[in-house]
Amino acid sequence: MTTDSSAAPATPISPATPISPATPISPAATAPAQLARHIGRWQGTALYVSAILGAGVLVLPGQVASMAGPASLLSWAFACALGVPLAWMFAAFARRFPEAGGVATYVGRAFGPTAGALTGWLYFAAGSFGQTIVPLTGGYYVAQALNLGSGWAYLVAVAILTAAVAANLHGRRVSARTQLALAAAVAIALVVTTAAAAPRMSVHRLQPFAPHGLGPVADGVIVLFFAFAGWEAVAHLAEEFTDPDRDVPRAVAATIAIVSVLYLGIAAAVVLTGTYGDPHTDHVAIGLLLRSAFGPGADIAAAVIAVLISLGTANAFIAGVSRLGYSLARDRWLPYRSAYINRRSVPVGGVVTVAAVAYAGLAAAAGFGWGTETLVVVPSTLVVTVYLLAAAAGIRLLRGVARGCAVLTVCLTALVIPDAARHVVIPVVVVLLALLMRWVGKRPA
Template identity: 75%
Template sequence: MVNTKQPARLVRHIGLGHGVALYVSAVLGAGVLVLPGQVASMAGPASLLSWVFACVMGVPLAWMFAALARRHPDAGGVATYVGRAFGPAVGGLTGWLYFAAGSVGQTVVPLTGGYYVADALGLGPGGAFAVAGAILAAAVAANLAGARVSSRAQVVLATGVATALVVAILAAAPRMSVDRLTPFAPHGFAAVGAGVIVLFFAFAGWEAVGHLAGEFRDPDRDLPRAVAATVAIVTVLHLGVAAAVVLTGTYGSERVDHVAIGLLLRGALGGAAAPVAAVVAVVISLGTTSAFIAGVSRLGLSLAEQGWLPRPVARIHRTGVPVGGIVAVGLVAAGGLALAAALGWGTETLVVTPSTLVVAVYLLAAAAGARLLRGAPRFCAVATIVLTALVVPTAAENVLIPVVVVVLAVACRWVVARAATDRV
């Protein structure tokens, strides 16, 4: 008897508007809630140079990943690009680095929203983690519900993110003063480079949507347009929020850094600012978490199909939803939240892991782009290598993080292969 049942496949459902929404949600993520204050506390007013550098670097990154996604539309995303350039082993390890960064990052992202809600309701640290858990659960549920629900939600959330940040910038404008630019670099210019490393987390997102390139209805037409629109949007809003934080002096302690956007609004809206900021934070955190789960789950699917993750991670529901990957990302993120709550870690501690891993992934992806691409996209890849290399020395103290992930990847690969052999 012939089996006529067709295997479930990912559905081409992403148009231009949805693509811009996914990019904005992924790139203009929850990092904008806490990183302006955190980086300003690290580098003082000179942190604005960190933001400018990161925004400049985002341009070649965006075009490089768009070019790679158009030429190699695959759920494996960055792992596929590196694998085609340097072989499947290096590609698999790169996929693991990004899968770890994206999954652990979804511990950080919901917690940023948790801070704002806890501040508005007068809750303690436990309340922030409880809210973070709820945000993560909602994002996982939205992705499991399928493409149609997730698509509509992303458009609404991305619009809300951009609008809320514009309101925060405008609310802070009357209190901005250039006098706060002095002293400009109280912690030295080395702190500017350290700030750029932290900001890798804020700008991680271009590669995440690359995993969804195979689900664009017309990637040749819509991917470049989505990239161009998003570069303009995120550059203006990132620099605007960073300038507002520095020029109003809204930084200097963990408590202030955690709720900087809320404090910007509070100066203009008074007592209503805290609940408004909490809603904004939940919108941003939910949108970012949902977008990253969508992208990273597709990477998990690809890695599982290649034997780098357990086979159940590759499961696709008959509706086209990669349930195995979604559940895997959700479990890693939930485990990270539980560990952070038990150890009392905040986003300042947690963000180091995904930021460092993203640096490693960008270097590998850019090297692949320099080998696979031609013309302007290849120039963008080389520019990415040069710009990333300028700030890599400031991340040297965290070099063990990618090393540990590589060791875990090799161990998982061996266990999966051994299990497959035993079944035979």
């Protein structure tokens, strides 16, 4: 899931430029003069796939299967299908507005700076709260591998989150090569798991197909936005493609095919082997599939992979979201202290703000016994809202096929919104909080 967008008209800071914490920051002073065009089709595909694949897939296949039964395969298929117009819409955005701003910039162009800033707030809230879930996925796999109690998963999650926060405070961001390596690890794990589970798959497990009705299928689609978030990533890379008109569409098409095959394959493996049905199984479904194929030692390997993926994902999320937090704070949409940057150009205020949200989420989850199946609804609903706003902006700003993709995105999303309408309070609360912060920030000191 990428988190590198910012609120209009804010511009992300350049980590290579030293910034004095006592000096007001000018976007023009911190942006690079020109981005080098060096990304080809295959490199773009690899970067785009790395933006989609992340820690969420470690826990979501089992959770969505428990929600909807075998009909959860419809949730995955619908989410994959929805990714097609989304991806093409963002590709069109990238070619028409080759800027590093992101979704909030497009919404700001279409509906004004306040709408753009509120979109940035929704994305910031989703990315920050998501850091409650990402480390917890690694925690589940470690607790399973070492036969520890469920409470240990939260302690491991705190350790993973702390390592990611410390790395960001020291200015150590996940490099492009590391991100690609982590994405490759996820892809390999999904392929190996699906292949290893194939002998135990049975179509008889498709009955009853929808034991809870079709309503949970729509709920599953909403939840899966946490795994599929990242279709907008190409918008941030468009300026660096050597031939964006040719290579961006090709990279998008290849990414859609790769991600769909990987996700549908692992979802089918979980459903057709019956590896779901209770929270413990759902949290570590991939690890259990590997253990069934290769023995108990596979638990340790799965735990190591899960920790590396969770740590890398959290590190990258915090790096991106903290810079979005800096942009919001600079424009007084967050407390101004969140705009503090140290002499090494690290947005310390943003990192601390993201960490505070994530630690609070983990503390609440541990205290109330919430698992990722409960927590994931928050960032997923916020991402759905952001994508709907982006599609609305696309209807206004784009033309031709791209505009048709924006219309199709709104129509497809509208099919699942009614069944998930009870979660509408989440973006409403975030918007109200953003407006309150803006009102406080604009008051005279």
